[in-house]
Amino acid sequence: MCLALPVQIEEIQDENTALANIDGVKKAINVALIEDLQVGDFVIMHVGFALKKLDRDEAEKTLALFSEIDSSLTAGS
Template sequence: MCLAIPTRVVELLPDNQALVDLGGVRKAISLELVDDVAVGDYVIIHVGYALTRLDPDEAARTLALMAEAGLDVGGAGACP
Protein backbone atom coordinates (compact mmCIF):
# COMPACT_ATOMS: atom_id res chain seq x y z
CA MET A 1 0.00 0.00 0.00
CA CYS A 2 1.26 3.48 -0.84
CA LEU A 3 0.56 6.52 1.27
CA ALA A 4 0.60 10.08 0.01
CA ILE A 5 2.65 11.74 2.74
CA PRO A 6 3.42 15.45 3.26
CA THR A 7 7.09 16.18 2.64
CA ARG A 8 9.09 19.41 2.82
CA VAL A 9 10.86 20.80 -0.24
CA VAL A 10 14.51 21.48 0.62
CA GLU A 11 15.91 22.29 -2.82
CA LEU A 12 14.62 23.11 -6.28
CA LEU A 13 16.40 21.14 -9.00
CA PRO A 14 16.61 21.54 -12.79
CA ASP A 15 13.95 20.10 -15.10
CA ASN A 16 11.00 20.82 -12.78
CA GLN A 17 12.35 18.57 -10.04
CA ALA A 18 12.79 19.12 -6.31
CA LEU A 19 14.62 17.51 -3.44
CA VAL A 20 12.29 16.72 -0.54
CA ASP A 21 12.97 15.63 3.03
CA LEU A 22 10.86 13.37 5.21
CA GLY A 23 12.40 12.56 8.56
CA GLY A 24 15.94 12.77 7.17
CA VAL A 25 15.17 10.72 4.06
CA ARG A 26 15.77 12.82 0.94
CA LYS A 27 14.47 12.07 -2.52
CA ALA A 28 14.23 13.85 -5.86
CA ILE A 29 10.64 14.18 -7.06
CA SER A 30 8.82 15.73 -10.01
CA LEU A 31 6.98 19.06 -9.77
CA GLU A 32 5.30 18.64 -13.18
CA LEU A 33 1.80 18.57 -11.65
CA VAL A 34 2.16 21.50 -9.21
CA ASP A 35 2.87 25.17 -9.96
CA ASP A 36 4.82 27.73 -7.91
CA VAL A 37 6.50 25.41 -5.41
CA ALA A 38 9.21 27.04 -3.30
CA VAL A 39 11.84 25.79 -0.86
CA GLY A 40 10.14 25.26 2.51
CA ASP A 41 6.77 24.35 1.01
CA TYR A 42 5.13 21.06 1.93
CA VAL A 43 3.82 18.90 -0.89
CA ILE A 44 1.84 15.68 -1.01
CA ILE A 45 3.81 13.12 -3.00
CA HIS A 46 2.63 9.94 -4.63
CA VAL A 47 4.81 7.67 -6.80
CA GLY A 48 7.47 10.33 -7.21
CA TYR A 49 5.18 13.23 -8.19
CA ALA A 50 4.09 16.18 -6.08
CA LEU A 51 0.30 16.23 -6.32
CA THR A 52 -0.45 19.42 -4.39
CA ARG A 53 1.03 21.97 -2.01
CA LEU A 54 -0.09 21.70 1.58
CA ASP A 55 -0.43 24.33 4.29
CA PRO A 56 2.43 23.91 6.82
CA ASP A 57 0.00 23.61 9.74
CA GLU A 58 -1.98 20.93 7.94
CA ALA A 59 1.25 19.09 7.10
CA ALA A 60 2.32 19.17 10.76
CA ARG A 61 -1.08 17.86 11.90
CA THR A 62 -1.03 15.07 9.32
CA LEU A 63 2.51 13.99 10.19
CA ALA A 64 1.67 14.07 13.93
CA LEU A 65 -1.41 11.91 13.39
CA MET A 66 0.59 9.42 11.34
CA ALA A 67 3.27 9.22 14.03
CA GLU A 68 0.58 8.83 16.70
CA ALA A 69 -0.88 5.93 14.73
CA GLY A 70 2.55 4.30 14.75
CA LEU A 71 3.32 4.81 11.06
CA ASP A 72 6.99 5.25 10.19
CA VAL A 73 6.87 8.60 8.38
CA GLY A 74 10.65 8.62 8.10
CA GLY A 75 10.36 7.13 4.64
CA ALA A 76 9.54 3.44 5.06
CA GLY A 77 5.82 3.91 4.52
CA ALA A 78 6.08 6.27 1.60
CA CYS A 79 6.25 5.26 -2.03
CA PRO A 80 9.25 6.54 -3.95
Protein backbone atom coordinates (compact mmCIF):
# COMPACT_ATOMS: atom_id res chain seq x y z
CA MET A 1 0.00 0.00 0.00
CA CYS A 2 1.23 3.49 -0.85
CA LEU A 3 0.41 6.70 0.92
CA ALA A 4 0.62 10.24 -0.39
CA LEU A 5 0.74 13.00 2.22
CA PRO A 6 -0.21 16.67 2.14
CA VAL A 7 2.84 18.78 2.98
CA GLN A 8 3.42 22.52 3.12
CA ILE A 9 6.18 24.21 1.17
CA GLU A 10 8.47 26.27 3.42
CA GLU A 11 11.23 27.23 1.01
CA ILE A 12 11.78 26.98 -2.72
CA GLN A 13 15.40 26.00 -3.24
CA ASP A 14 15.52 25.87 -7.05
CA GLU A 15 13.22 25.05 -9.97
CA ASN A 16 13.14 21.35 -9.05
CA THR A 17 13.53 21.31 -5.27
CA ALA A 18 11.69 22.76 -2.31
CA LEU A 19 11.82 22.33 1.45
CA ALA A 20 8.59 20.81 2.79
CA ASN A 21 7.24 20.62 6.31
CA ILE A 22 6.14 17.07 7.02
CA ASP A 23 4.53 17.17 10.47
CA GLY A 24 7.38 19.29 11.81
CA VAL A 25 10.12 17.48 9.90
CA LYS A 26 11.72 19.44 7.08
CA LYS A 27 12.65 17.52 3.93
CA ALA A 28 13.83 18.49 0.48
CA ILE A 29 11.36 17.21 -2.10
CA ASN A 30 11.26 17.23 -5.90
CA VAL A 31 8.73 19.77 -7.21
CA ALA A 32 9.52 19.56 -10.93
CA LEU A 33 5.93 18.50 -11.72
CA ILE A 34 4.36 21.57 -10.09
CA GLU A 35 3.93 24.93 -11.82
CA ASP A 36 3.66 28.29 -10.05
CA LEU A 37 4.66 26.89 -6.67
CA GLN A 38 4.90 29.39 -3.83
CA VAL A 39 5.99 29.27 -0.20
CA GLY A 40 2.96 28.32 1.89
CA ASP A 41 1.37 26.15 -0.80
CA PHE A 42 0.29 22.63 0.08
CA VAL A 43 1.15 19.75 -2.24
CA ILE A 44 0.52 16.03 -2.26
CA MET A 45 3.86 14.28 -1.76
CA HIS A 46 4.60 10.66 -2.58
CA VAL A 47 8.08 9.12 -2.18
CA GLY A 48 9.73 12.53 -2.18
CA PHE A 49 7.91 13.94 -5.23
CA ALA A 50 5.24 16.63 -5.18
CA LEU A 51 2.46 15.34 -7.43
CA LYS A 52 0.01 18.25 -7.42
CA LYS A 53 -1.04 21.35 -5.52
CA LEU A 54 -3.70 20.90 -2.90
CA ASP A 55 -6.30 23.34 -1.66
CA ARG A 56 -5.36 24.66 1.83
CA ASP A 57 -8.71 23.67 3.38
CA GLU A 58 -8.54 20.16 1.96
CA ALA A 59 -4.93 19.77 3.15
CA GLU A 60 -5.79 20.93 6.66
CA LYS A 61 -8.80 18.55 6.84
CA THR A 62 -6.63 15.64 5.71
CA LEU A 63 -3.85 16.48 8.18
CA ALA A 64 -6.42 16.76 11.00
CA LEU A 65 -7.77 13.33 10.05
CA PHE A 66 -4.25 11.83 10.09
CA SER A 67 -3.70 13.40 13.52
CA GLU A 68 -6.97 11.95 14.80
CA ILE A 69 -6.05 8.49 13.53
CA ASP A 70 -2.60 8.78 15.15
CA SER A 71 -4.16 9.85 18.46
CA SER A 72 -6.58 6.93 18.47
CA LEU A 73 -3.80 4.45 17.67
CA THR A 74 -1.50 5.91 20.33
CA ALA A 75 -4.26 5.91 22.96
CA GLY A 76 -4.85 2.21 22.37
CA SER A 77 -1.25 1.21 23.09
